[in-house]
Amino acid sequence: MHKGSKITVALIIFVAILTLPFFYNRGKVNKGPEINLNTSAILKLADKQCVEPPEWMRANHMQLLLKWRDAAVRNGQTVYTNSQGKSFEISLQTCLNCHSDPALNTSDQFCVSCHNYAAVKPTCWSCHSWPTEAKK
Ligand code: HEC
Numbered sequence: 001m002h003k004g005s006k007i008t009v010a011l012i013i014f015v016a017i018l019t020l021p022f023f024y025n026r027g028k029v030n031k032g033p034e035i036n037l038n039t040s041a042i043l044k045l046a047d048k049q050c051v052e053p054p055e056w057m058r059a060n061h062m063q064l065l066l067k068w069r070d071a072a073v074r075n076g077q078t079v080y081t082n083s084q085g086k087s088f089e090i091s092l093q094t095c096l097n098c099h100s101d102p103a104l105n106t107s108d109q110f111c112v113s114c115h116n117y118a119a120v121k122p123t124c125w126s127c128h129s130w131p132t133e134a135k136k
Pocket residue numbers: 065066068069072073090091092093122123124125126127128
């Protein structure tokens with residue numbers, strides 16, 4: 001065999017071995033949490049919208065909730081008006097009314113499944129009632 005082709009064969013094998021883990025893990029890596037938006041409350045909505053746009057909610061819901069807490073507890077505000085002028089009652093219960101469904105398993109509950117995936121443990125449930133996430 002010519003020296004050059006030996007090197008080529010060696011290189012092909014080398015690259016194949018190197019990329020094997022990548023192909024092996026295709027479809028497995030970065031598999032996100034199960035985001036179940038099919039609660040009975042959301043299925044009943046004519047307008048399937050969150051308090052704010054979903055990308056914004058994904059990134060900022062923690063800040064929004066802290067803002068809500070301060071608004072409610074410190075300033076006695078009860079109504080939040082969103083960027084489209086729509087009003088929502090300031091309460092964790094508002095989120096749960098849409099996103100929690102007793103018919104679902106704990107691990108399928110919206111907030112819980114994502115927090116488990118991201119290894120986030122909100123401390124809120126030690127006081128606020130939400131049985132499914134309180135069992136920590
Ligand atoms: C040490 C107990 C405690 C913890 C922990 C706690 N809260 Fe509260 N929270 C309260 C109390 C007490 C009220 C006032 C209850 C009321 O007005 O009904 C309140 C009220 C609120 C309200 C407005 C009222 C409502 O119905 O929701 C929001 C929003 C809120 N908290 C968010 C949070 C968030 C978010 C966290 C976690 C980051 C949190 N709280 C953690 C005790 C707590």
